[in-house]
Amino acid sequence: MTKPPLDLYLAAPRGFCAGVDRAIKIVEMAIQKWGAPVYVRHEIVHNKFVVDSLKAQGAVFVEELTDCPDDRPVIFSAHGVPKSVPAAAEAREMIYVDATCPLVSKVHIEAERHSENGLQIIMIGHDGHPETIGTMGQLPDGEVLLVETVEDVATVDVRDPEQLAFVTQTTLSVDDTKDIVAALEARFPAIQGPHKEDICYATTNRQESVKAISAHIDALLVVGAPNSSNSRRLVEVGARNGCAYAQLVQRDTDIDWRALDGITSIGITAGASAPEVLVNEVIDAIKARYEVTVKEVETAKENVEFKVPRVLRVPG
Structure with a gap:
């Protein structure tokens, strides 16, 4: 026929992308260096095929650091982790490697810099996404407020409208994010944005x-x-x-x-x-x-x- x-x-x-490539390499190189098993907190990247192929090489994927033994290396996923996670690994004297994408780390550094300057942060991102959790976890509770939509901007409750900055999750829709940024700038004219946009x-x-x-x-x-x-x-x-x-x-x-x-x-x-x-x-x-x-x-x-x-x- x-x-x-x-x-x-x-x-x-x-x-x-380069961040995913690097994260996968980190797991593979950790297994080569320290032998199996190497533990990975959360999926190293969001892809079952990749995760399964790393499992076959000796990676063990867990949800939390508490699921890892003290005496084996642990890797943090490309999406980034709250500051409390490496702090807990250090307290347990674990070997850990942070595979956070450098472009996500850039957002973390931005948020910290703004906070040091006395600004409260508004993060544009998806609630519950590992990257959002990681970025919000760089600062104490209440210092980063999450908005997901243009509608959220109208109701977000800030400490001081004159002392604000915004950051974004790196994997958002460029067009949707533009609309949310426009709504933030309309409601909070003094809000500061990143020097270069956060979307990677x-x-x-x-x-x-x-x-x-x-x-x-x-x-x-x-x-x-x-x-x-x-x-x-x-x-x-x-x-x-x-x-x-x-x-x-x-x-x-x-x-x-x-x-x-x-x-x-x-x-x-x-x-x-x-x-x-x-x-x-x-x-x-x-x-x-x-x-x-x-x-x-x-x-x-x-x-x-x-x-x-x-x-x-x-x-x-």
Whole structure:
């Protein structure tokens, strides 16, 4: 039977960012240095395939530091942790390695600097997300207030409207965040923002590449995990920019083929914690059903690289 023709638009950049790459390397290098098991507090990045492959190498994933023995190394995830976590590890004299993405650490430093200058912080982020918990946990309770929506801005209860600054989660929708920042600036004209926006280069680039292909496609498949904030934002960006159908898929087995019936063009991208092997798996599944013409649309080049912590680069 003849396969129907399909234009496949591959968004670039897609997939792993420098922070995710570094975090995975940290776990692998820790296992090489100290042997298995090495404990990891929370998923190192939000991707089951990555987590399972690290488990196979000897990583043990736990929810809290209390789940770790004193005598094995522990790694903190790329999303960042409250200050209380490394403090507790030090109190127990544990070996620990912080895999927090340097761009998340930048937000932590910003929040601390503003606080030292007497400012209360408003964080734009998702309640309960590990990155939000980590950033808010850099300062004492009440020093960081969370807003998730434009509506939240109207009701946030601040100590002094003249002494405020804002920071943001690094994986938010660029467009949504602009609206929330505008609402904050309208209500609190004196509020201070970051010198350079907190949303990371990888999140911004992946959203821009989805916008670039959206006009050409009937459907968008985003390879990523359901608990990955930046992957979910890519689905929203696709839908907002004219994709009649946008779906988040972890693997090729998640594709809803009935929803794709009759389409002639599909776009594919991947969240910052999704490996390219999963993108290729999805492409192969599509090629099995369609006569595919692949078109790569690149909107930015990425050459960012973050060093792993020194403790992993020195012997002993």
